[in-house]
Amino acid sequence: MRTPIIAGNWKMHNNIEESLKLVRAIKSYDLAKNVEKVVCVPFTDLKSVKEEIKGTDIKLGAQNMHFEESGAYTGEISASMLKEIGVDYVIIGHSERREYFNETDETVNKKIKTAIKHNIKPILCVGETLEQREANEQKKIVKTQIEGALKDIETRDIEEIVVAYEPIWAIGTGKTASSIDAEDMIKFIRETINSLYGSLSQKVRIQYGGSVKPSNIVELMEKEEIDGALVGGASLKAEDFVKLVNF
Ligand code: PEP
Numbered sequence: 001m002r003t004p005i006i007a008g009n010w011k012m013h014n015n016i017e018e019s020l021k022l023v024r025a026i027k028s029y030d031l032a033k034n035v036e037k038v039v040c041v042p043f044t045d046l047k048s049v050k051e052e053i054k055g056t057d058i059k060l061g062a063q064n065m066h067f068e069e070s071g072a073y074t075g076e077i078s079a080s081m082l083k084e085i086g087v088d089y090v091i092i093g094h095s096e097r098r099e100y101f102n103e104t105d106e107t108v109n110k111k112i113k114t115a116i117k118h119n120i121k122p123i124l125c126v127g128e129t130l131e132q133r134e135a136n137e138q139k140k141i142v143k144t145q146i147e148g149a150l151k152d153i154e155t156r157d158i159e160e161i162v163v164a165y166e167p168i169w170a171i172g173t174g175k176t177a178s179s180i181d182a183e184d185m186i187k188f189i190r191e192t193i194n195s196l197y198g199s200l201s202q203k204v205r206i207q208y209g210g211s212v213k214p215s216n217i218v219e220l221m222e223k224e225e226i227d228g229a230l231v232g233g234a235s236l237k238a239e240d241f242v243k244l245v246n247f
Pocket of ligand 1 (some may be wrong): 009166171172173174209211212230231232233234
């Protein structure tokens with residue numbers, strides 16, 4: 001059995017005060033124990049949020065990191081810096097980073113390796129554009145992203161990785177992939193991982209992301225292959241995030 005995982009991606013929202021307010025509101029609810037919950041907050045909020053979630057089972061995530069250990073990389077943050085604060089998860093290869101910050105399958109692969117080396121669990125994002133889906137190329141695209149991201153990842157590390165299938169046309173648009181399409185792609189991702197790692201693919205958690213909200217979470221989570229959600233917009237409201245966690 002795979003433990004469901006609901007992760008909020010706060011993106012570039014919330015200063016320290018706003019983050020503390022949000023996380024205090026989230027922890028004031030009764031949260032499902034059998035669901036892993038993660039808040040992926042801006043770098044500048046990590047330390048304060050870490051303090052605030054002490055003593056709860058809410059996990060802390062970052063939204064990016066550099067693959068090098070240290071050095072002359074102005075503006076970048078290393079895995080050891082994240083680990084020092086107590087970060088548990090890091091989103092790698094979000095489509096916004098691929099689109100606006102030249103993230104490639106190669107840099108994604110390097111970042112995953114560095115994150116694992118530092119005991120930070122990567123949430124690897126993959127997904128196709130609308131044009132690619134309309135051209136029926138979505139599986140080819142996602143397969144290439146998965147194979148590129150997992151290149152030379154050791155077998156013993158594969159279960160540490162969470163994959164988030166996020167069709168780009170569904171992110172922040174209010175459009176959600178149907179639960180049938182989401183399940184179909186997630187099954188395909190598991191088969192792709194199976195072709196690389198055999199039955200260990202059954203242990204890898206694969207989330208859906210793209211306009212997940214309280215009104216569609218149940219239908220998505222009913223699908224056997226869908227192990228959770230990576231959530232943008234709806235994770236910024238405590239009440240909605242808690243409804244997702246307590247699906
Ligand atoms: C995301 O940013 O990963 C995401 C899925 O955003 P939203 O839920 O707002 O579509």
